[in-house]
Amino acid sequence: MSWNVTTGLDDEQLSGLVARVHQVLRDDPGALLPERMWALGLYRSVVLVLYLLRQNPVQEAAAELFGVSQSTVSRRWTTLRPVVERALAEHVPDPASASAGRVVLVDGTLAPTWDWASEGTTMFSGKHRDTGFNLQIAATLAGDLLAVSAPVPGSRHDTYAWRQSSFPDAFADRDSMGDLGYVGTGMLTARRKPPGRDRPEADKVFNQSISKLRAAVVWAIAHLKNRKIPAARYRGPLTAFPHIVKTITALTFYKKGW
Template sequence: MPHKPITGLNHQQFTTLHTALNNHLTWFKPDQKPRKLTLAQALKITLLYHRHNLTEELLAGFYDVSQPTISRTINLIEQALVKILRPLIQPLGKALDAPGSLVIDGTLIPTWNWRSLRKINFSGQHKRAGFNHQVICTVDGKLLAITDQLPGARYDAYCFKKHGLEKYLNETTLADKGYVGLGLLTPVKHKPGVKMSKAVKDNNRVINTPRAVVERVIAQIKTWRVLHSVFRRPLGSYERVFSSGGWVGVFGCWAPLMNNAHIPDY
């Protein structure tokens, strides 16, 4: 029986996802060798991996199978999840069509410091390698969209422009000082040797207080440990893991992490 703290989904959500997979995949084929794992076990293993970022060797020990079996199983379920949940994607413009002010911030999903990509993926700000994603939510904490990945060496201002977010966000959108000069509502930067007036400090406080909600949204996203702990797999599989793991989050009632995805109301 799946439990939300273990898989990130409650029983009903797990059953819904299992049914969708069962309709999409022919798990046991008559002309092939029987699989060592049932479809329910395969889905649970994939959820355990995404939720807790467990090693494949440990999962293999739990289910008394080999590590290559676990690896093949996770890859197969991830590929199926991406296809099954892709119809839930909505255009970024529609996803961000929400009343009131929005809040944006960037976050780094850490990865192993692969030698071939050290220069473009290493974030000097965070002192680690990873991918940059832009997170956009409402002031009451409803996640609206997460953009696709860009190299961790890129600052938030670059990512904002690269994704073309200026077409959807304006001066009513709250942001931190990393977005100064992009037409958003940002705090005033402190200039060395210049004393900041009380009025400016009060204005910065007015902006920063509601903006803090995006930090809580990011923390909630990263309860899926594969997006918080170091991503250990080859970087070529990152987009698939990010997409499938995040879309599963729809059923966990927090967010689909597909490229420029929108959270449907369930």
């Protein structure tokens, strides 16, 4: 049976990932589980974790599809998701090295969540009119992903999220582009409309050129959100979300062949 649509990986990539997960479990005795935990089998257990990341279903629906209990789904997710992240860690490139000689495009996106507070800070984004985490995405002019930042509460402005990330240091010597939310960061941005005056024709042409180039980072965000957890509404504990972002990022690079 092919699991291409379910996991977002082709057969060779999926088999390779299962082999890597097996290696991690074998090398770390503390990560091994009792045999009864593997009634589903390692291969299908990895498929289950990838399915949860890609489709973001409720666990009861996943349990019905895989013919197991909801508690089994929960255990597989809790145990194997970190192992998948570890197995793919080597595929996540160093942003500074990956961006060498390239123009860097930066944009923020909202990963929706329930309306929960995070350390007293609201998750509500006035820009998006929704609750969630602000993720900073860096990409090349070809639309290839370079890096994904750690999430910050959605109420935070893009400039704040960018400054809290590793991006300023990683891309310090790169030509970078952002939208008007990054004015004052040193990036090349569109030009604001002068107060009380029409926008000069030259500024319109310039802004159109910037928008066309920055479309590539929108493509990168769309590809990242092919895995539905950062696209649909995340239902799990907020404290776990940074680790889930790392797993999704690693899977994106793995699929691209980094």
